[in-house]
Amino acid sequence: MPLNLQKIMNINSNKFSFLVLLLLLIGCKKSEQLSNKISDVSGNTIAYAKSLAISKYDGYSVVKVSNPWPESSKNFTYILKEKNGVIPDSLQKYNVIQIPLQSIVVTSTTNIPFLEMLRVEKLLVGFPNTDYISSKKTRKLIDAGAVKNIGQNEKLNMEQLIDLAPDLIVAYGVDNNNPMIDNLQKSGLNVLFQADWMEQTPLGKAEWIKLYGALFGKEKEAKILFETIVKNYNDALALVATQKSTVTVLYGSMYQDQWYVAKGNSWVAQFMKDAKSNYLWADVEGTGSLSLSFEKILDKAKTANYWIATGSFKNSTEFKNSNPHYSQFDALKNNNVYTFESKLGSTGGTIYYELAPSRPDLVLKDYIKIFHPDLLPNYTFTFAQKLN
Template sequence: MKIYRIITLFSLFILMQSCKNDSMSNNSITKTKTSIKHAKGFDIELVKNINKLTIKSPYPESTIFYEYYLVGVNDDASKIPIGSKIIKTPIERIVVTSTTHIPMLELLEVEKSLVGFPNMEYVSSKKTRNLIDTGKVQELGMDANLNTEILIDLNPDAVIGFSINGANSSFSTIERANIPVIYNGDWLEESPLGRAEWIKFFGILFNKEKMADSIFKSIEKNYLEAKEIATNSTIKPTVLSGIMFKDVWNLPSGESFVARLLQDANTDFLWKDTKGKGSLYLNFESVLEKAQHADLWIAPGYFSTKKEMIQASKLYTQFDAFNNNTIYIFSNKKGSTGGVIYYELAPTRPDLVLKDLIKIAHPTLLSDYELSFFEKMN
């Protein structure tokens, strides 16, 4: 009896190992990851010859993953788990909800697929503005309160949305109308290249994976080359950023997207050692104590001129950068309807932002380069 038990247990062990090995073998054959190098908020995998898009960071502090199976005309969808979210590709009609999505559509040459957008006056790109002006793109109201009636009538293949906390009644209404909503968390990426890599998110929706990969590799190459050039300077100018809102100074945290750019430009951002990926909220006195003698002041909020700053608060005149005319802004470069070009294009082209910062901080390193976004404040 004892021998029988031993044989039975041994047979069960062999069977379990065999199943485990088969499972590992099947996974190695049917599931492969793409070359997502910098972005942390999404993955693209090939599962049983079907592309699966996973959004890992749909909104801040989310513990929920969203998975979408992207099914082409010739794909066998019979093995997709029941109840899965399915997107038919390539997408032909799309709604996006952030101006940062516009440059990615244009780089992939699919901007004509755009049929609806909220707050269209903020769109700066000439290509997409022409589509808007000729009635090919419909106004959808406000980001947080989309006009779902118009959107549903447009019948897009997918809506690309973003969320602050996962609660959006407009998206729920859209999904009940059998229109897929795909969360885009590019704005949560902590690295500039991670944010730009979301072009691959759009690439796979339009069956333009190779094109998206090629575009990103070019941006990545330009960025890393510029970063290397910046290291040639032995001088690291000190940097102040941000501005006051109702007596509270708002500036980037040390682990933020902006702080990373300033670091890669070989500057000394004075709050580089702080924690967090968002913003710091400080009183004026603490900022003055730390940054009164900063060499540069980058992006002083919405102000366009020093005169505007003085009218808002004479306290700004206590900073050396104000008196030495070393304040640099991006707020003056706008599209025809008032949208700030930086907000739209910079996330997709961090290589240009980095070159701007290097040109400002180390003018001799990029002598032939002209600023793309920034200019000196007058």
């Protein structure tokens, strides 16, 4: 064969090989585009919570937590990877958590009801200061040694946590200074910040059950449970829809020389508004609490019809003895003082603090029973107690 013809054939062969390679690359690209199209986000599944977003993809979910503590500038993104799930390169920089979890450590009692509602409480292996837990179901696990006491939130037992090696530690922060969390992560432990305590709407707090649904592969169960709570809450709203907000309400108690009242956009104030009452500080902007002197409280609330007191008082005598100035309020004179904090677990934990965030429908019914007792004549309080 002539040399020139051989060269031509070689050139054509190289062109053919390049063309085949190009076609293969295009095919792979189209296949990748098709794969991305199949795994496109189904949309954020969170409707009420402001600090949580969960987006479901094919083989993984993206969880975003924002505003985890007051005045926070940090946002956190977590990737929940299912078995055989493929995480795109663009998401590899975030913390990847293998799901469903087989073990977990939580650090707030508000998480306990979520675990129990989803029937995964037996996967809880550790909690800081287990005496705070009130639930009888989880207390049995603690008594049996299945849930270890891992110290205090600010000073967790690092060696014990490393030994337990939970799939995930769910923590919370009160500010940007979290050296304990940093040390846990440096030790190779998975940590997820949650911000349920920063939510200021009743249903916003309760919707965090969906995070636990995603962590344990129980999204459908979490969705059904939450939808039931929403329905119950809306049914309670319908019950008072035609009622007028005529009864006036005082909230709080003295702490040292200050009285802290809930601001108008807070979680507590929302319940009182939804229960059709006239909360006397409903017009104060903000979501936290307002510190006032006793004189200012007395001037505004001396004739209030109802008083929602803070503290674990058992009766009005104990309440009166805690501060002699309380007897000046008409609500106490008329025996219309209630507290949501008097019911305690066997080891002293406050049931309201543990269960109320996940069951706002029950909290609202308690408030309705207080302010409009004729609407729920056969209803028994879940949290509230009248100080007789």
